[in-house]
Amino acid sequence: MVKKVLIISASPRTGGNSDLLCDQFKKGTEEAGNTVEKVQLQKQKIGGCLACYGCRGTGVCVQKDDMEELLDKMVEADVLVLATPVYFYSMDGQLKTMIDRTLPRYTQIKDKELYFIATAAAGRRAMERTMDAMQGFADCLPGARVMGRIYGEGVYQKGEVEATAAFEQAYEAGRSL
Numbered sequence: 001m002v003k004k005v006l007i008i009s010a011s012p013r014t015g016g017n018s019d020l021l022c023d024q025f026k027k028g029t030e031e032a033g034n035t036v037e038k039v040q041l042q043k044q045k046i047g048g049c050l051a052c053y054g055c056r057g058t059g060v061c062v063q064k065d066d067m068e069e070l071l072d073k074m075v076e077a078d079v080l081v082l083a084t085p086v087y088f089y090s091m092d093g094q095l096k097t098m099i100d101r102t103l104p105r106y107t108q109i110k111d112k113e114l115y116f117i118a119t120a121a122a123g124r125r126a127m128e129r130t131m132d133a134m135q136g137f138a139d140c141l142p143g144a145r146v147m148g149r150i151y152g153e154g155v156y157q158k159g160e161v162e163a164t165a166a167f168e169q170a171y172e173a174g175r176s177l
């Protein structure tokens, strides 16, 4: 079965470490015959949740920005890949902002396969809170199954991840779908 894969790349650095892992995942999953789209949050206009609960009952946010279209894509996808750099032991603000804005329709993001990608200057232990934070989102999605976590550890400058095991792991994870 051809799967619809949505990769959400949260780094502000195009071609940065987590973004490169997204490209590897994309390459692998395209080769496996799946349909894939990568969205870079840095290029999207997504404001923070206002907690006005204007979406209650309507399922539509009062803010008119790029989140509406992204939510459609998240609901439609079979596979969601969330990728973030580690910032102060957690996900970056772009990813957290996007997650908060799923409030109007997160219960419709159901039965997804999820993959988490994180990159950090430090090692794996320093990345667990970031993985946990992404897991927290997955725990709110009905029927979500986390299929893989890719740790791009010990990478600081753009591109350093190419020399790590994570580079191949991201390709293989995409290919395995």
Ligand SMILES: Cc1cc2nc3c(=O)[nH]c(=O)nc-3n(C[C@H](O)[C@H](O)[C@H](O)COP(=O)(O)O)c2cc1C
Binding pocket: 011, 012, 013, 015, 016, 017, 018, 019, 084, 085, 086, 087, 088, 089, 090, 119, 120, 121, 122, 123, 126, 155, 156, 157, 158, 159
């Ligand atoms: C604001 C900021 C906070 C960071 N905090 C951490 C951190 O807590 N732990 C860590 O290991 N690296 C930290 N880093 C380094 C990045 O995680 C690292 O450079 C990573 O490879 C960036 O991924 P990217 O190229 O995908 O953006 C931080 C970088 C920035 C810009």
